[in-house]
Amino acid sequence: MAAMPSFKNAPRRTVGKMKNIPSLSSALVVVFLCLLAPSTDAFVVKTEPHEAAKNNYKDTAFSAGTTTRVSAVASGREPTVTECFPVQLNEFFKQPVPKTLKRSVSLYYEGETPESDLDSVTILTSAPSVPGCPRPLWLVMLASLPTGLLWYGYYKFAVEEEMLQMELERGNMPRGFGGYGTLGPFSYGMLLGPMAALFHVPGGLHWSILGVAFIYYTQFLLYDRVNELFTDEGKEAPLNVWWCLPIFFPFNIIVGLRQVHFLSQYLYEKRGANPPPKDPVADFFPFIGAEPFSWQEFLLTPRLWCRLLQDVEGVDNNKLPAPIREILSK
Secondary structure, three states, X not given: OOOOOOOOOOOEOOHHHOOOOOHHHHHHHHHHHHHOOOOOXXXXXXXXXXXXXXXXXXXXXXXXXXXXXXXXXXXOOOOEHHHOHHHHHHHHHHOOOOHHHHHHOOOEEOOOOOOOOOXXXXXXXXXXXXXXXXXXXXXXXXXXXXXXXXXXXXXXXXHHHHHHHHHHHOOOOOOOOHHHHHHHXXXXXXXXXXXXXXXXXXXXXXXXXXXXXXXXXXXXXXXXXXXXHHHOOOOOOOOOHHHHOHHHOOHHHHHHHHXXXXXXXXXXXXXXXOOOOOOHHHHHOHHHOOOOOOHHHHHHOHHHOOHHHOXXXXXXXXXXXXXHXXXXXX
């Protein structure tokens, strides 16, 4: 496989010099991006000057055996970055977006010495970056809950863009679809229901399930890709990926909180913040930052639930009723 080009020739911007946009506006921008109809020539990869960092990878070949485009397979050569489906899907939903909006949330490179001491406003308004911008859990919750999870939509967009770029940088076959390729299909999928109901298509609003299914699939992939960041460095995978399914409530919420926290900690370390700053939410709810645990361990260990219970001993399994012991033993 060809050697990976560096980012050194990419345009450099520091966090302090980037064009910030208000946090609520960031979320609204992403919603607007996803509602724009794709153009007919969207699968022709076009790039902007400020995306030179991404262009560096356009001729890089993958060694993975995953099937991408038929043309690459038929020609007997390895598929390149611009030919793999995740990148193409991201470009498909990115093409019709106005240039001014794309520039506001375009990926930027911070240079050889990225900042690690970032203030809250900078984090909330930061565009996707290389290395990724650490977004601590307490701040993600603070911005997401008052906005009805609109800012979390922007968080999802930014993280998917950064994770895609990290996969390209490592020379791996991308598994995520980027910010546009994630929120675009989700938004169109959610629109299928109202459109089907409007035109009296059988199934009506139930067609929106396609959008929900797609976003759950991307969330499953995100958790697995975050695990991969840790295992690639010889560390234990922090997330139980299958907990993302709604049937595992409330563990789907637990794994979601852990994903935000552990990804933030990982990105802080990549910026030279070692140890990373403490998160007050993770400190108060130890299960967020704890070592991986099973659902049985969570139920039987009160000190994982809350900091106020840190001195409470674990529940003795032998003292529980037989039916409960049988369930916990599975």
